Amino acid sequence: MRTEAPVDEKEPVFLSIAEAISALRIDFGQYAPQVSLFMDLCPLVLGPDVRIVNDSRANSLWIATPGRGHVNRMRRISPRDLGRLLVDTLAKSPPAARVMAEICRRTFLVHAAPSGHGSGEKPGVWVHMDMEGFECRQCGRCCRELDYRHEILPLDYENWMALGRDDILERVATVIRGGRINACSVWVEPGTRRFSEVCPWLAPADPKKNSGRWRCRIHECKPDICKQYPGTRKHARMTGCIGFDRP
Template sequence: MSEQTTEKAHLFLSLREASLALCFDFRHYEPQLLLFCELIRLMSDGNTLFRREADKNGLWISQPGRRKMRWIEGSELIEYMCEAVSSEDLSPDMLAAICARVFRTRATPAEHPDTGEAGIRIDTGMESFRCRQCGQCCRNLDYRDALTEEDVKRLKALGRNGILDRVGKFKSQEGKPIYRIWMKPGKLELEEACPFLTKVPTENRWSCRIHDVKPTICRQYPVSRKHANMTGCPGFDNKK
């Protein structure tokens, strides 16, 4: 759960970082079919044919130079889109237009203020975010594999074994370590919600028992207005 910010929030991403952020978004959710259709139309200038099928999680997409279409769905479709937005042929203007649609915010080509490196400036909208302490992010975890190695090292240095007992260590297909939260101690079972979340007595809010040392992903949540909307966070709802 994040603290409210006061200045207009934005971030600068290099062109490579912007492509990686787009792929992270695609892989974080089920195929976003309406968005993918919009992006295919945008990137191909209407030259790539595609169509949807009702109640199916994929698209018929034409191949380069051919009118024949093939069916792509699920993770294969996500990787198809990742490859498309990672193309070095995309101009900064096009990449910014893609970022604006994917992250549902203003995105413009820019240069790094210190190095002059080409990249994308993205308005995150976080200046209007206010944590409601509703516990939504902690009770409906969508970032179980996002604990970093730096988090683990920090918790070890602090001697927070009670937290580390609930971290599972696995390996990705590439052999890289994956730290999974939150596990039931001594078991290969996941907790349904964060075990360090506590209901405040007589109040309609929740508190974090490890707030001072909580993982980076918890401190950064949500990373954008879209992330909040996709995960049920009411922090941007000014009516509440």
């Protein structure tokens, strides 16, 4: 639950071509296969001669990729493999910044501009996260329905230790390696490693009025993953956040 406006909304973020490809790999892996997007990206990534057909009645995708001086025969490909083919092709033959910017624009639904035209400029993409208009409606959906249990940072844990928040720490399961906290998971029932069914810090914003709005009881020191949600406009759309919808 991100109850304040993102602070960096005016600042574009620079991604090198390799970083942009890594971001694509994460995007393609974190949601269900985005068939329309993948098909849309095919000519940009695989070349204008690629043929891709979505046979929705048979629930299958067919692709013919360009070879040397010819186009290969059509073959069946799963949506997930198509996503992998696109990212692997980009990693093998990184595209020009102009093409990468277009791929980022279509994938992340952001403003993206190429960099690297001028002498000394590193090739890459300037991405504007385009978070304007976001306003958390405190519906609590992200807290109740998204699985962020294993996304807690050791830095979050250290922060709670520094604050002396034993009430929070007793709800964190840790993995310790070499005397250091290697991984954290939340929220467990105190004294056990059993996950709580709902976030224990989620509370009605106004219990007397039953407004349907929720608040975080550890808002001032909640985990970084919660502070950063939703990371992008697309992230909000793909995970059901209504913060960009008009009231």
